[in-house]
Amino acid sequence: MIKVEGLTRAYGSFVAVDDVSFVCQPGRVTGFLGPNGAGKSTTMRVLVGLTPPTRGQATIGGLRYHDIPNPGRHVGVLLDASAQHGGRTGREVLALGARTMGLPAARVDEMLELVSLTRAEAKRRVKNYSLGMKQRLGIAHALLGDPQVLILDEPANGLDPAGIRWMRGLLKGFADNGGTVLLSSHLLHEVEQIADEMILIGRGRIVAQGDRATLLAGAHGPKLSLVTSLDNDRLADALRGKGYDVEAAGHGLRVHAATDEVGRTALERQVVLTDLRDGAAGLEDLFLELTAESQREASDTLPAPTREGTIA
Template sequence: MITVDRLTVSYGSFTAVDDVSFVAQPGRVTGFLGPNGAGKSTTMRVMVGLTPPTSGQVTIGGLRYHDIPNPGRHVGSLLDASAQHAGRTGREILTIGAQTMGLPKSRVDEMLALVGLTDAEAKRRLRNYSLGMKQRLGIAHALLGDPSVLILDEPANGLDPAGIRWMRGLLKGYADRGGTVLLSSHLLHEVEQIADEMILIGHGRIVAQGDKKSLLAHGDGAATTLVTSLDNAALGAALTGGGHAVEPLGEGLKVQATPEEVGRAALAAGVVLTDLRSGGAGLEDLFLELTSATAREAVPGVTPTPTGGIPA
């Protein structure tokens, strides 16, 4: 378990992290989301002892990172996939890690196989790795000591679609076995698919937290559903009559309603559905609205306001 308790990190007059508190629980994937520069990486650097807090603290299993004996056996982290000696091979990097943690050499082969790096790739020097290969090696290093906690900063960077799907399955399986996963990203869609809980941060402060359903329940944005049927006109009329906003989209409709509400309307109207799925835009719109004050690009239709958002 990771406990962040009133954490503040300041650099002179600039406050990168401002009185942040949250808990990442065992058996769950916690998504740590926010625009670039929101304070995610700084918070994670404090977790693993790389940045001292100005006030507050972070504990892992009740201990500060520096107080954990042989921390690599308890906490695996990936904060920068390029932060290894560029002249060493992938196998050498993992071997040094294994020796430092007191692990058998066989663990290196296990991790290389787990992340899909071949023997030939393991013999290449890090400077010759693609970003995706560096990410895979970084994940292997984080998992090397069979830790109970994983702290990952933007682990999907550089991975192709197959690699991203592989990573999702790996992290979800890790959490299902009781591990604690804190996953930082500015890519809402990727984290949303595996996160049990999401923490949204902007300007160094938490603006919202909870699972997808609870976030939308507290937000102003409605859930969005994409639907296709054998009679879109009749379905659209039934949904509009029920007070839901409907607009054509491709071969179907985009509806401001939950999939359950759309399904009930279709049943009442006697319309056969051929496709029904969550549009996901409700959460994305909420995220953009809550973090708009820190985004580099203006968000259409959103007027930036002082960070406050939803009470955590």
């Protein structure tokens, strides 16, 4: 189990992580989500002992990372796939890790096979790897010691669609076998497909946490449905007759009512529906709303460009 309590990390007057607390449970994948610069990587660096906290603490299995004997056998870490020694081969990187952790040499071949790095690729120097291959090697190194906890920062970077699907299955299987996964990303769509729990962070502070249903239940807003039918005019008249606002939307209607009420009205008037969905704010909308102050594109106070096209 990962436990973060009142964690703060300041650099002078700049507070990168501000009173952050959360728990990651065994058997679950926890997504750690936020825009670039929101404090995700700093939190993870504190977790694995690379950055000391200003206040608070972060523990894994009740211990600080530095206090865990032979930590690679208990915690698998991937914070930067490009930080591996470029002059070594992929096999050498894993062999050194295995030797350091006291693992049999056969473990190296098991991990290379697990992450689908071929014999020829394993003999190539890491500096000649693509980013996707470096990610696979980094995941192999994180899993080398057969840990119970995985801490991964942006592991999908550089992976192609097949690689991303492979990684999802790998991490889900790890959690299903009782492992604890903390997965950091700024890509909500990717994490949403695998995470059991999500923690949203913006400007160094936790702005929301919970599973998808809990997060969406906490998003207050009017009920809205998007519907298409074989007789939109008849359905619109029926809905307006019940006092609902109805607007045209593409080939269908936007109705200010819950989907069950729209469906019930269609059934009463015997109008065949071809599409009916919740049109209220989804998880992406909630994410952008809660982290708006951290979104670079959301800023409307940027200085004007100069004649040369640079920021003044």
